[in-house]
């Protein structure tokens with residue numbers, strides 16, 4: 026594609042009318058219309074730019090035509106990377122802060138990826154769209170409400186799409202959750218929680234070795250707000266149809282005191298380091314509560330300056346259940362075996378795997394960056410709307426200025442402008458549509474999943490016939506235990522189980538195999554005692570578990586030399602021995 030002018034580009038792409046540009050949607054991954062080579066420029070070849078570039082080199086049918094950075098060393102390192110990986114020689118643009126304009130004015134580019142500091146995102150993306158090239162801009166796309174409008178207005182007026190490269194919307198687990206939500210498993214969605222909990226003080230805001238300010242540090246000195254909300258809310262907006270069926274109405278934000286940055290400097294560089302003494306406007310944790318037009322709520326935490334492991338604390342809750350990323354669990358009132366008991370998310374992720382993720386990807390963030398870039402480039406190639414559009418970009422980014430405004434005004438509610446000008450009411454959900462039929466794990470069909478690197482099958486005991494799918498494995502019950510299904514589950518009792526006085530499970534496995542047998546055992550009602558014995562080993566005595574506990578029995582090749590394993594259950598007082606779940610994992614090297 027080589028357009029001689031912006032007008033030619035718009036004419037040839039059919040995007041001259043804004044309305045058209047914003048209704049056509051990118052096709053599902055893998056359905057790109059052709060193998061046409063997409064020609065790309067990149068502005069900002071620092072840490073993120075280089076990582077995106079490295080991931081991009083794995084995308085087929087692209088040409089990296091031009092790179093721009095004000096830092097010549099960063100620029101030549103990026104050029105070398107492209108030369109080595111793609112055997113292409115991009116032209117370099119540098120010299121001053123506006124060199125990007127020359128790159129964007131070229132008539133042989135289809136798209137430009139922008140990975141510069143925050144203050145450049147909107148000016149560069151606007152320039153890019155005005156030059157007739159798809160803009161792929163890093164997060165957040167905008168820092169002020171005026172910038173949000175500038176981005177929307179430019180995309181609408183030029184008909185050129187702008188995608189903010191919010192990668193967490195594309196994460197494998199988040200897309201499986203999206204499929205579950207669209208299948209109605211959580212009922213009507215009501216509430217969500219999300220966070221960007223990522224300590225970036227010790228390497229990103231400040232230089233790790235010297236403590237000197239890097240470019241983002243000035244934002245901590247001058248502003249108190251959620252500086253980086255897009256990773257938190259990206260998936261949540263798609264879960265909640267924000268911008269296409271529902272919309273953000275208002276928000277309130279509250280910040281804690283600012284103590285973490287001073288404390289970090291004191292500990293790492295000593296109390297006399299300037300970083301330990303000066304005042305930062307930014308509070309350590311910001312909590313924003315958003316109310317949507319349809320009455321849902323979202324709690325968003327900014328948490329980037331206290332020492333802690335990374336997480337996003339995604340949770341989505343509806344009238345029939347919830348997903349919790351921290352627990353890696355789900356609870357579905359209509360399907361989960363235990364009353365008010367978590368189930369592991371892994372089997373659900375397998376069962377509701379998004380079609381985009383039915384292959385493994387190389388590249389940053391476990392392949393998520395590859396998928397983000399691939400879907401962006403497919404849209405450029407097909408000349409369709411990008412999977413996340415300009416409204417998504419500004420709706421995620423507007424939390425930066427709006428949280429700042431609310432904090433400044435003592436947590437007063439702040440209205441969210443309607444960047445779609447009412448279109449949210451009629452727009453249909455469009456992101457990552459996957460209309461295939463899905464089956465619940467272990468219901469209609471027993472499933473073998475991979476757990477801890479081993480093929481694993483989980484069984485709900487007491488819920489009908491045991492259907493074994495693991496090859497060369499069979500399960501039989503000894504001693505005629507009774508089945509129970511449908512208990513109310515009050516006080517931690519199981520809703521289904523096998524129970525009896527003296528019974529067992531015989532499991533045939535391949536000879537000389539190794540693996541793990543796990544059972545979920547109850548000391549029923551917490552009043553009696555039962556023991557579980559695996560093979561002839563010492564018995565596990567359950568004395569006070571009223572809610573059940575997982576017992577794990579690894580077995581070795583020696584244990585299975587005759588291919589037979591036995592689990593025995595005895596009560597040690599009165600009453601029954603109760604098991605509600607069984608899990609068998611067999612190592613691949615059996």
Ligand SMILES: NC(=O)c1ccc[n+]([C@@H]2O[C@H](COP(=O)([O-])OP(=O)(O)OC[C@H]3O[C@@H](n4cnc5c(N)ncnc54)[C@H](O)[C@@H]3O)[C@@H](O)[C@H]2O)c1
Nearest residue numbers: 069070071072073074094095096099122140141143163164
């Ligand atoms: N999506 C993600 O997971 C993710 C991860 C990290 C960073 N980011 C985003 O990527 C962006 C870049 O962050 P980074 O960590 O790579 O920073 P960085 O400082 O490593 O890189 C920024 C680069 O931009 C260059 N630059 C600055 N002004 C320029 C201009 N006017 N013209 C051309 N080049 C210019 C700098 O010289 C530098 O090389 C930020 O917006 C950040 O929020 C996103």
